Amino acid sequence: MARLLASVPTLGTDMFYLVDQDSVQQIRTLITSVPMVLEVETFTNLTPIMYAMLKNKKKIVNIMAGRSPSRFRDSVLLGIYMGDVSAVSTIIRSGVFEKTHETALFYGNYLTPLMYACNCNHYGMVKMLIQLRQSLPVPHFPDCTCKLCAKRLLHGDALHWILTRLGACSAICSHAYLLQDGVLDPIRRAFKLAKSLEICKSNDPINADLYEKMAQHAGRLAIALLNCCESDNEVSLIFKQTDGLSCDVYADLPCIRLAVDTKQKEFLSDPICLKIMKKHWMGGWNDWNNVTKGTKAYRILYHTLLYPFTSVLYVLSNGDLGSSYDYPVARFVSFVTSYLMFLLCLLVFTQHQEVRNLRGPPDTTIKTLLLYYIWSYIAGMCVVLWTDMNRRRWRNLFGAWWRWFDFVQMMAYGLAYWAFHLSEALMEFHEEPYVHRVHWDSRHPTLVFEILFTCAAIMSSWRLFYFLQLQRTLGPLVISVGRCAKDVVNFLALFVVVAFSFALGMCYIMEHYATGEQNYVSTLILILFSMLRAMKYLYWAWYGYLDPERLEEILGKHNEHNEITMHLSLHSLGELFCATYYIVLVVSLLNVMISMMASSAGTILKRRHLEWNYVRCQVWCEFSEDIRAVPPPICLLQLAVNTPTWFCRRLCGSYRRLSMWDVRFTGRDYTTCDRKKYLNLMKELKRRLMSRFALDEASKMNLPAIGGVGLHPLNLRGSSIA
Numbered sequence: 003m004a005r006l007l008a009s010v011p012t013l014g015t016d017m018f019y020l021v022d023q024d025s026v027q028q029i030r031t032l033i034t035s036v037p038m039v040l041e042v043e044t045f046t047n048l049t050p051i052m053y054a055m056l057k058n059k060k061k062i063v064n065i066m067a068g069r070s071p072s073r074f075r076d077s078v079l080l081g082i083y084m085g086d087v088s089a090v091s092t093i094i095r096s097g098v099f100e101k102t103h104e105t106a107l108f109y110g111n112y113l114t115p116l117m118y119a120c121n122c123n124h125y126g127m128v129k130m131l132i133q134l135r136q137s138l139p140v141p142h143f144p145d146c147t148c149k150l151c152a153k154r155l156l157h158g159d160a161l162h163w164i165l166t167r168l169g170a171c172s173a174i175c176s177h178a179y180l181l182q183d184g185v186l187d188p189i190r191r192a193f194k195l196a197k198s199l200e201i202c203k204s205n206d207p208i209n210a211d212l213y214e215k216m217a218q219h220a221g222r223l224a225i226a227l228l229n230c231c232e233s234d235n236e237v238s239l240i241f242k243q244t245d246g247l248s249c250d251v252y253a254d255l256p257c258i259r260l261a262v263d264t265k266q267k268e269f270l271s272d273p274i275c276l277k278i279m280k281k282h283w284m285g286g287w288n289d290w291n292n293v294t295k296g297t298k299a300y301r302i303l304y305h306t307l308l309y310p311f312t313s314v315l316y317v318l319s320n321g322d323l324g325s326s327y328d329y330p331v332a333r334f335v336s337f338v339t340s341y342l343m344f345l346l347c348l349l350v351f352t353q354h355q356e357v358r359n360l361r362g363p364p365d366t367t368i369k370t371l372l373l374y375y376i377w378s379y380i381a382g383m384c385v386v387l388w389t390d391m392n393r394r395r396w397r398n399l400f401g402a403w404w405r406w407f408d409f410v411q412m413m414a415y416g417l418a419y420w421a422f423h424l425s426e427a428l429m430e431f432h433e434e435p436y437v438h439r440v441h442w443d444s445r446h447p448t449l450v451f452e453i454l455f456t457c458a459a460i461m462s463s464w465r466l467f468y469f470l471q472l473q474r475t476l477g478p479l480v481i482s483v484g485r486c487a488k489d490v491v492n493f494l495a496l497f498v499v500v501a502f503s504f505a506l507g508m509c510y511i512m513e514h515y516a517t518g519e520q521n522y523v524s525t526l527i528l529i530l531f532s533m534l535r536a537m538k539y540l541y542w543a544w545y546g547y548l549d550p551e552r553l554e555e556i557l558g559k560h561n562e563h564n565e566i567t568m569h570l571s572l573h574s575l576g577e578l579f580c581a582t583y584y585i586v587l588v589v590s591l592l593n594v595m596i597s598m599m600a601s602s603a604g605t606i607l608k609r610r611h612l613e614w615n616y617v618r619c620q621v622w623c624e625f626s627e628d629i630r631a632v633p634p635p636i637c638l639l640q641l642a643v644n645t646p647t648w649f650c651r652r653l654c655g656s657y658r659r660l661s662m663w664d665v666r667f668t669g670r671d672y673t674t675c676d677r678k679k680y681l682n683l684m685k686e687l688k689r690r691l692m693s694r695f696a697l698d699e700a701s702k703m704n705l706p707a708i709g710g711v712g713l714h715p716l717n718l719r720g721s722s723i724a
Contacts, residue, residue, distance in 0.1 A: 018044065021054050026061050033065065041072040047107055051077050055084045067092040075106040082119045085719055087126050090115070094134055112166040114139065120173035124719040125692070128178045141170035143198060144205035168212060171199065175220040177718050181688055186681055188688070189227055189240065190260065192220040197264045221266050228274055230690040236683055237278050243680050254626045255282060262620050263398060271615040283622050285329025301326070305335040313632040317640045321666060327632060330625040337625075338469050340633035344379045345466075347372045348459050359436055361448045362429030363422070373422075375635070380415045382634025385641060387412060389629050389663070402620055403484050404468045411461045418454035421447045471617055478610035481617055485606050486599045493595040497544075500591065504583050505536035511575060543580075544587060628664040637663075 017039050020029050032039055040050055048056070051066040052073075063081075067089040074093065081090040094115065105111055109118070116136040119127040142151050142163075173179060175195055180188040196217040203210040231237045241255040258279065261269050269275060281288060287301065304312055304326065313336060316324035326332045351372040364370050387408050391399055400406050425447035429435050442449060471480040509532065606613060624630060632640055640663060647665045695718050 017042065017050050018053055021050060021057060021059055021062055024059060024062070026065065029062055030065055040066060049073055049077065051089075052080050055080055055086060055089070058084070060086060060088070063089045064092065073107065075111075076108050078115055079106065079109045079113060079118050082115060082124065082127055083122055085122075085124055085127065087130050090127065091130055091134070094131075094136070110165060110169075112162055112169055117169050117173045120176040120179045121169065122719065123176050123178045125178040125181060126719075128176075129182060132182060132184065138173055139166055139170050141167045141174070143167070143202050145201060164206075164209070168209060171202070171213070172216055175199075175216040177219075177223045180220065180223055181692065181718075187243075187684060189224045189257070189684075190243075192224045193260050193264045193266060195220050196266065200265070218268070221269055224266065224269050225272050226691055227684075227687045228269070228272060230687045230694075231274065234278065234281075237274060239676075239680055239683055241278060243677075255279075255623070258619065259623055262616075262623055263394075263401070265616070267612050267616040270619045271612050276615060279619060279622055282626065283330045285331065286326060287329055287331055301332070302335065305332050306339045309336045309339050309633070310636070313636045314639065317632060317636065317643055321631075321664070330622060333625045333630055333632075334472075334621075337630065337633040340379075340636075341465075341469070344376070344634075345462065347375050347379075348462060351376065352456075352459060361425060361437060361442070361446065362435050363426050365435070377419060378635035378638065380412065380419075380634075382637045383408065384412050384416075386629050386634065386637060390624070390627075402617075404465065407461065407465065411458055411465070414454055414458035414461065418451050418458055421451035421454060425451055468621075471614075472621060474614075477614045477617065478607065481613050482603045482606040482610065485613075486602050489595065489598040489602050492598070493591065496591055496594075497541075497587070500583075500586055501537055501540045504579060505533055505540055508576065508579055509533055509536050540583065543583070628661055631663065 017029070017032060020032070043049055044053065049072055051063060054062040054066060055077075063086055078090055078093050081093070106113075114136065116128065116131045116138050119131055120138070142148065144167075175192075179185070180191060185191055199213040199217045203213045206213070228237065228240070231240070241257045244256045258270070258275075261275075270279075284290065290298070312324045313327065316327045321328065327336070351369055354366070354369055354372075364373065387405070391405070398405070399409065428447060467480050467484075471477045629637070631637075644662055644665050648662045
């Protein structure tokens, strides 16, 4: 026995030589006579089974796998990497892997076999490991507050748990895992994973890029499955499923709503998705290119000039008349017309001549009627916004710029409405309505109303971009300008810091001259006596309103020659401050802002069609819901007509899902048969996709990409074992 142990190094050399020579029988004899030969290593720390795996000697690997090889973790994980399903299965079935606690040399100790197989994207390996009841560690997200995470935060190894979370998240996002039979709905699973990873990005900014890549990788599987559909009915069946989407049951296409909420921009930009979305958007107007000009003119006229009458008819008839209001595109046309009428009322109200010293409500019938219409329109917008955000549980208030913009706009109009009625009450009980403005208190409610109403009117004009962004040529430009707003905010933060520092210094050196004679003190010096005034002055100096020669500290005529006395040192320091301020702000920061905005705009313009399609889908989804069937202020009438019916049904408990906006809506809960059809469709789409990649593997060729945007699941392996 001692002689055999002494000869192990020589036998080990012979062992690797036999592996190279593919001498199966001699290797079997050598292992039987000297089992310890499996523990020898090369100078690169490879055991015989690892060496055979790298050389792709599967017969030899199978012989060694049943002999309890040393360094089990490295052997199993290397086998997973090489895709040797049989060898890995043999090693794990022996039960040795679960019993060992050795430290791996080539791999991180946080890796488990299933995690690594998922990260290698090997479908057959993942399937085999799941059958052997291998599991993934449950990823605890950075915002998790469970007791285990709290304990880890205080006493655990932070790096180990971060690596474990990244590995687990990457594993559950892999296509090999999402295509397994246990994942019944890979499309929705991919979307919800993207939503969870968005939370990880915000709570773990250091690894934000990794989470972003994981979300994109998972989303590509949804695109590939969508492109495996062969008919509109199959695509519609995917888009109309509501299972697990209780908060979105009011949407006509819940899957699209989920894709919008989880920012699946690539999925929404896919031609198949856009085709079905456009078909749904046009509704009964899908024949637009085939109808006569007279029919087109009638449809447009029906929803523009005649919309005040046709929309009321639609509401009072409970949708039986004016059925074109069920089409999202027709609703959009009506909303545009209604908003233009609202802006026209704002224009007439602000430009209509009246007595300028009037306090309180207007004294003309025209302005009174216009103001009533404006208030009713804003009330309708408030109700629509509130219902929309309440259905979304306020989780996407900042998901689109127009939502938070409308929220701020409604706040401005609400405060203006409050100031208007306060002014009206004061005029009715205490004050005279006609008083010259020179006698008005600066905080009078009428002045407050005019200020707030002016700001709100400006915002209302800006909201035209909401409709313009759907135009093909202007849309990408509007979106790119909006995305650059973040750069402007960052620049303003830098500007405030710079202006504050210079204002602090200039105020300090100038404030000592505040007691000088008024006739001898420069007006510019008076401006610099206060921090607020100095900040204001330096802001306007950014546009060129700063004259350094006026920074003269004049003390007065106090010498024997009756000459004006001044401190040259402070005057020079003031000019130096001005020069430095311009260098820092104009030469440096302004060019930095231009560079940032140019970089952001360039990045967005490269993805302009992707961003534009995403915004289009957002707007299309909004006009597919019942809350935008008719525009404000007619929607208030719709709500008033339908509320009694809704209230009675709610008391009777007839339906689980009710809508105040459409009494015809009684829920979108699909039957068990529809659910089975959908699950069978998912199985069929998986089969089509896996057959495609099995053919790729068998033919050793990259076949043409699946239609649409031409995306395959990345590097999917082992599909022939499905």
